[in-house]
Amino acid sequence: MFETPFHIVGNIVTDPIHRQVGEQEMVRFRVASNSRRRTAEGTWEPGNSLFVTVTCWGRAVAGASAGLVKGDPVIVVGHVYTSEYEDRDGNRRSSVEVRATSVGPDLARCTARIDRTKQPADARVTDLADETSDASDDGAADESGRELPLSA
Template identity: 65%
Template structure:
């Protein structure tokens, strides 16, 4: 299957919806990428692109509970067209992205990174400290 790589920068425009599909976690949300251009009178709004973003597995685990409506994001993945029938039986299509990476747009927000990896203290078991000798051990040796 041919997969078209795709990167989009925009804002989350719906609630982030998490669910299970078989053995995998799935997170879905819609995002908008809005353009604008500078004119003599200031900024003028341009075209908008709306896409549905589907996150699976580890990407879904990282997104769930951390992204919310209105958040600025950068999404990298593969874009495809999903065709379906609406309630009236009309054939429709929508662009969707299967995300391989989702992150905050740090040009438009500030974040604190939580890499979710164990600290060095969690990797190695604590080593036993050598027993401290008593302060009087040298004196005892001299006295005996």
């Protein structure tokens, strides 16, 4: 499948819907992006609008379902494609959809509080032990075998 990289800056225009699809979770919502253009008189007028359906899978689900609501300004990065379907009357329709790889608040238009996922304490100790053993393998020791500080 050909995947076209895509990003959109806009506002969420529907309430995000969290669903279970088989064994996987997903979040779906719509984003509208509006352009404006400057007139010859120097004023601004509305331009074209783009509406896309955004789906989040995998690791993006937890953050999107916990932190996003209708009206939020967002930046969405992912792959765009056209979804074709038949409506209730049997008419052939299509819509632009984005499979998001990243979704976040547009910090130029809002403020956000970051809630980082905490690592278990023993995982952090293991990471530090690995870093220490990696540093000693770099040969950063004096003649007596003592480790040198990084600034030496």
